[in-house]
Amino acid sequence: MNGTPGHKLNPASSDDRSSQTEGLIVDEFKDLKSSLGIVYYKVGPDFASSEALPRPALIFARCHSIIDVAIPGAHPPVQLDALATMLIPAGTGIRLKSVTEISHLAVLCPSRALIRKTAKIYKIPAKSLFAVFGKTKIIKRTNWLNEIIHRFIFERIEAGNNSNEATAFLETEILKEIYYISETFKPSKNVFNLEAGSLYDNVPILKRALNYIETHLFSDVTMTELAKYSLASEATLLRVFSKEFSKSPFSYIADRRLDESLALIRNKKYSVSEISDIIGYKTVSGFISAFRKRFKSTPLAWRNSREK
Numbered sequence: 001m002n003g004t005p006g007h008k009l010n011p012a013s014s015d016d017r018s019s020q021t022e023g024l025i026v027d028e029f030k031d032l033k034s035s036l037g038i039v040y041y042k043v044g045p046d047f048a049s050s051e052a053l054p055r056p057a058l059i060f061a062r063c064h065s066i067i068d069v070a071i072p073g074a075h076p077p078v079q080l081d082a083l084a085t086m087l088i089p090a091g092t093g094i095r096l097k098s099v100t101e102i103s104h105l106a107v108l109c110p111s112r113a114l115i116r117k118t119a120k121i122y123k124i125p126a127k128s129l130f131a132v133f134g135k136t137k138i139i140k141r142t143n144w145l146n147e148i149i150h151r152f153i154f155e156r157i158e159a160g161n162n163s164n165e166a167t168a169f170l171e172t173e174i175l176k177e178i179y180y181i182s183e184t185f186k187p188s189k190n191v192f193n194l195e196a197g198s199l200y201d202n203v204p205i206l207k208r209a210l211n212y213i214e215t216h217l218f219s220d221v222t223m224t225e226l227a228k229y230s231l232a233s234e235a236t237l238l239r240v241f242s243k244e245f246s247k248s249p250f251s252y253i254a255d256r257r258l259d260e261s262l263a264l265i266r267n268k269k270y271s272v273s274e275i276s277d278i279i280g281y282k283t284v285s286g287f288i289s290a291f292r293k294r295f296k297s298t299p300l301a302w303r304n305s306r307e308k
Contacts, residue, residue, distance in 0.1 A: 023047035024278070026102070026263045029157050035117075036171040037109035038156055042263065044278065045218070047098040055109035056133035057088040058178065059096070060149055062104035064214035068097040071136065078138065081211070085145070087137045087178070101217035102260050106153055110175055118175040129175070132182045145177045205232045206240050213253055217260070218280035221253060258294050261287070265303045272299045 024044030031038055037055060041047070051057075061067050061080045069086055070077040071094055079099065080086055088094055096105065110118075115133060119126040139145075152170040155161045209230040213221065226249055227234045241249050257279045264275045276287035291299050 021047070021049040023098070026260075026267060031156070031162075032109055034162055035111050035114040036152070036167075036174070037111070038153070039107040039109070040105070040153065040157060041096075042102065042104050043098050045098055045101045045103075047096075047103065049096045050093065051096065051107070052091065052093045053088070053107070053109055054090060055111060056090050057092075057094070058108040058110075058139075058174075059086045059088065059094075060106045060108065061085075062106060062150070062153065064100065064210050065103040065105060066099040066211070066215060067103055067105050068095075068099055070095040070097070074136075082146075082207075083141060085139045085141055085149075087133060087135065087139060087182075089134050089136060092136070100214040101219070102214070106149070108149070108152075108174065110171070114171055115175065118172040118179075121172055122176045122179075124176070124179055128183070129179055132179050133175075137182065139178060139181055142177070142181060145174070145181065148173050148177065205230050205236065206244055209237060209240070209249065213249070213256070217253065217256055218278065220280075221249075223249065254290065255294065257281075258291060261291065261299070262302070265299050266306060268303070275299065 023046035025041060025047065026044065027040075027042040029038065029040040032053070032055070039051070039053075041049070059067075059069055059080060061082065064082065066079060066081045068077045068079055069088075071088070071092060077097075078086060096107075098105075110133065112130075115129055116126055118124065119129045148170050152167065152174060155164075155167050155170065161167055209226055209232075212226055212229040223234045223237070227237050230237055232240070238248060241247060241252060245252055247255070261275055261279050264270050264278060265272075270278065272288065273284050276284045279287070281287035281290070288298055291297070291302075295302060297305070
């Protein structure tokens with residue numbers, strides 16, 4: 001789901017969930033019939049969705065996305081990013097809201113049969129595994145959990161695989177990992193620290209900067225603001241971006257905006273003028289000029305070439 005040619009996105013399938021969405025949806029994928037059901041959104045900053053899922057749910061913010069999760073009348077909103085995921089019991093009403101300018105979020109919903117299968121394979125008491133997925137809980141994300149969830153999303157959405165050896169392994173491995181994190185978690189060097197007082201103490205300057213950029217991707221960002229949020233001087237920030245990306249922060253932001261424009265162009269819902277406005281260009285001519293310089297084509301020519 002990176003907005004590049006070759007991306008595979010299946011049409012939304014019918015499911016048993018109740019949902020209401022509002023705001024910009026760039027891409028979506030839904031399948032709650034599989035053993036590990038998935039609802040996947042790539043959305044804009046004004047997106048909000050009210051969901052009531054018939055299965056337990058694992059909510060996962062992908063890439064540099066930040067999303068708010070609210071359970072009306074029960075809990076204060078929880079903000080999820082690259083540090084944590086959230087478990088929601090079956091039948092619980094939730095409201096999801098995009099915080100970053102572009103958010104990728106996945107909701108994974110295991111069937112009862114998959115929970116029993118996982119318990120059997122890994123010799124986990126089935127009652128204990130069901131109990132884990134029967135509570136609302138914040139789960140700290142390990143490196144392994146990140147890897148297998150991203151791989152599952154790739155297999156289901158990008159590769160179009162629904163039931164093969166890879167997805168079968170990933171489904172049970174995700175549930176097993178959630179169980180052990182939930183039941184036996186102890187902080188280690190492989191897990192991000194979520195304590196409020198030290199949330200960013202061990203997070204690199206680059207990650208703080210990228211989080212700020214993604215949250216304000218289509219807004220005017222100044223070096224002063226970016227450096228302040230990143231807890232670094234402007235000179236240090238310039239060195240970090242030059243080392244990692246061989247470009248300045250502003251060149252990085254310009255390229256990210258153009259990357260996101262590809263998905264908006266592809267879905268045909270928006271005119272070039274509307275896309276220019278959405279991604280933060282002050283003039284349509286400025287957007288077309290930047291697009292042509294980056295992709296050697298105008299936006300309309302790029303769209304037409306993908307229809308052949």
